[in-house]
Amino acid sequence: MTQLTSVTVRGMRWTSLASAAAAAVQIPCAAAMARLLTPEDFGLMALAYLVPRFAHHFAQGGLSSAVVQRPSLTDRDVRVVFALALTVGACSSAAVWFIAPYGTGLMRGPAELTGMIRALALSMLIAALGAPATGLLSRSMRYRTVAFTDFFSFVIGYCVVSISSALLGAGVWSLVYGTLGWTLLQTLLSYLMVRHSLRPLFDVRAMQDIMRFGGKVSVNGFLEYLMADLPKLAIGRYVGVAAAGLYDRAALLASFPLQQIQQAASKVLLPALSRIQHETGRLATFYADSTSVTTLVLFSLWAVIGASSEQLVALLLGGQWRGSAELVPILGLVSVLSLVAQFSGTLLEAMGSVGRKVVIHLVQLVVLIAGTAVALFLGGGVHGLMTAMLVSQLIKQALFYVCLNRLFPSARRPVAQGYAQAVALSGLIWITLWSLQGALAGSCPGAVILAAKLAAAGVLALCCVRYGAGLHGVRVARERGLLPAALTKADRAGSQGVWSG
Template sequence: MTQLTSVTVRGMRWTYLTSVGCAAVQIPFAAAMARLLTPEDFGLMALAYLVPRFAHQFAQSGLGSAVIQRPSLTGRDVRVIFALALTFGTCSYAAVWFLAPYGTELAHGPSDLTSMIRVLALGMPIGALGTTAAGLLSRGMRYRAIALTDLFSFVVGYCVVALLSALHGAGVWSLVYGQLGWSLLLSLLSYLLVRHSPRPLFDVRAMRDVMRFGGKVSVNGFLEYVVADFPKLTIGRYAGVTAAGLYDRAALLATFPLQQIQQAASKVLLPTFSRIQHETGRLAATYADCTSVTTLVLFSMWAVIGASSKQLVALLLGSQWGGSADLVPVLGLASALSLVAHFPGALVEAMGTVGRKAVIHLVQLVVLVAGTAVALFLDGGVHGLMTVVLVSQLVKQALFYVWLRQLFPTTRRLVAEAYAQSAALAGLIWLALWYVQQTLGANSPAALVLTAKLAIAGALVLCCVRYGGRLHGVRVVRERGVLPAALRR
C-alpha cells in the first residue's frame, strides 16, 4: 500500500466516522423538529433557501477547489484567493438582499419569505471567511481535523441552536438561526486550524489566473444547484408550501444517509485525485474502484430506505408527514444515481477538464425542464415531477459513463459489472424486505416491521461483505484495508 493510499484510507475512516456521528445526531434531531414545527415551516425554509443557494455558487466560485487542485500554491496565492472569497461573498450577499422580493414572488410565497431569504444570505460572507482555510485543510489532507470540525460545527452550530430556538417558540426561524450558526462555527474553526494570512491581496492578474479554473467549477456548481432545486421550486410554486414541506422531509429521509457517504468520500477523493492528476493509469484504476464501491453501497442503502419508507416516516416524522412516504423511493433512487455520478465528476475536476462536465449538467437541465413542462401539462402532480427527476439523473449517469469510458477504455468492463452487481444486490435486498412486510402484515406496528427489515438487511449486507468475494466492490474494500480484519478473512 503506497503512502498516498494509506493516507486516503485513513481519511476515509475519519470522514465516515463523522458521517456516522452526524447521522446519529441528525435522525433524532429531525424527529424532534418534525414534531416542533409544521410542514408549512419546512416548506418555507426550503423555499427561502433556494435564492441563497443559487447565489452561493457565485459566492464560492470554485475557490475551495482551486486551492486543492492547483499543482503549486504560495502564500501570495492564498492571499489572492482569500481576497476573491471575501469579494464574491460580500457582493453575493448584496445581490440577494435586492433580489429577495423577486424570489418570493417567483415562489408564490408569503411576505415573510423575503426576510428569511435576506437573513439566510448572511451565510455567504460568513462562509467566505472559511473557504480558503477549508481548502487548505483538504489540500494538506488533514482529514482528522476536517472530520472533527464538521461534526462539532454541525452538532453545536446547527442542531443545538435550531432545537433550542424551536423549543423557545421561534418557529421556522429556528431553522434559519441553526443554518447561520453552522456556517459561523465551521468558518471560525477552519480558520483557527490553519491561521493563514488574513490580509487580502487584490492582484488582478493572479485573480484572473485563479478564476480560469474556479469559474468553470462555479458554473458546474450553478448547474448542479439548478438541477437539484428546480423540482422544489416547481412544487412550491404549483403545489403550495405544504407540498414543498412534504417534499423537503421526504428528500431528507431519502438522501441524508446517502449524502453523508458522498460528502465524506468527496472530501478525501478530490485531494487524492489532484495529487495524481497526470497519472492516467492510476486515475483509471481509482475511477473503477470508486465506482464499484459507491454503486454497491449507495444502491444497497437506497433499497433499504425505499423499501422501509412508510415505517421510517411514521416513526421519525409522525402521522402529519404521511404524504412524504410515497416520494421517498423515487427520490432515493434519483439521489443514489446523482451521488454515484459525483465521483467521476470529482475526478475530471481534479484533472482540470471541467468543460464537458458543464455540458453534461446542461443537458440534464434541459431534460429536467422539458420533462417538467410535460408533467405539468399532463397534470402528473408531484409523482410525475419525481419521475422526471429520476429520468434526468439516468441521462446524466449515461453521459458520464460514455465520457469516462472514452477517457479510460480499460475500465469499461469493470464499471459495467459494478452497475450490474450493485443493481442485483439492491433488488435482492428490496425483495427480502418486501417479503418481511408481507409476512408481518399491514397491521403490524411500524417499529416491529422496521426492526425486522433492518435486521434482515443487515444480515444480507454482512453475508455480502463476508462471502461476496466475487463482487468487485467488496474486493476493493478488502484490498484497501477499509474493512475490519474479521470481515476480510
C-alpha cells in the same frame, strides 16, 4: 499500499466516522424538529433557501476547489484567494438582499419569506470567507481535523441552536438561526486550524488565473443547483408550500445516509486525485474501483430505505408527514444516481477537465426543464416532476459513463460489472424486505416491522462482506483496507487467489 493510498484510506475512515457520528445526531434532531414544526414551516424554509443557493456557488467561486487542485500554492496565492472570497462573497450577499422581494413574488410566498431570504444571504458571505481555510485543510490532507470541525459545527451550530430556538417558539426562524450558526461555527473552526493571512491581496492577474478553474467549478455548482432545486421551486409555486415541505423531508430521509457517504468521500478524493492528476493508469484504476464500491453500497442503502419508507417516516417524522412516505423510493433512486455521478465528476475535476462536466450538466438541465414543462402541462403533480428528475439523472449517468470510458478504456468492463452487481443486489434486498413486511403486516407494530427489516438487511450485508468474493466492490473494499479485518477473515484464504490474479 503507497503512502498516498494509505493516507487516503485513513482519511476515508476519519471522514466516514465523522459522517456516522453526524448521522447519529441528525436523525434525532430531524425527528425532534419534525414534531416541533409543521410541513408548512419546512416548506417555507425550503423555498427561502432557493434564492441564496442560487448565488451560493458564485459566492464561493469554486475557491476551495481551486486551492486544492492547484499544483503549487504560495502564501501570496492564499491572500489572493481570500481577497476573491471577500469580494465575491460580499457582492453575492448584497445581490441576494436586493432581489429577495422579487424571489418571494416568483415563489408566491408570504411576506415573511423576504426576511428569511435576507437573513440566509448572510451565510453566503460567512461561507465564502471560510473557503480558503477549508481548501487548505483538504489540500494538506488533515482529514481528522476536517472531520472534527464538520461534526462539532453541525452539532453545536445547527442542532443545538435550531432545537433551542424551536422550543422557545421561534417557529420557522429556528431553521434560519440553525443554518447561520452552523455556517459561522464551521468557518471559525476551519480558520483557527490553519490561521492563514487575513490581509487580502487584490492582484487582478492572479485573481483571473485562479478564477479560470474556480469559475468553471462555480458554473458546475450552479447547474447542479438548478437541477436539484427546479422541482422544489415548481412544487412550491404550483402545488403549494405544504407539498414543498413534504417533498423536502422526503428528500432528506431518502438521501441522508447516502449523502453522508458521498460527503465523506468527496472531502478525501479531490485532494488525493489532484496529486495524481497526470497518472492515467492510476486514475483508471480509481474510476473502476470507486464505481464498483459506491454503486454496491449506495444502491443497497437505497433498497433498504425505499422498502422501509412507510415505517421510517412514521417513526422518525410522525403522522403528519405520512404523505412523504410514497415519495421516498423514487427520490432515493434519484439521490443514488446523483451521488454516483458526483464521484465521476470529482475525477474530471481533479484532472482539470471541468468543461466536460459543464457540457454534461447543461444537457441534463435541458432534459429536466423539458420534463418539468411536460409534467406541469399534463398535470402530473409531484410524481410527474420526480419522474422528470429521474429521467434527467439517468441521462447524466449515461453521459458520464460514455465520457469516462473513452478516457479510460481499460475500466469499461469492471465498471459495467459493478453496475450490474449493484442492481442485482439491491433487487434482492428489496424483494426480501417487502416479503418480510408482507409476512408481518397486521400482526406487528410498525417499529417491530422496521427492526425486522433492518436486521434482515444487516444479515444480507454481513453475508456479502464475508462471503461475497464474487462481488467486485467487495473485493476492492478488502484490498484497499476499507473493511475491518474481523469481517473478512473467514474468506481471507479464498481471496488470496483473487488478488494474486
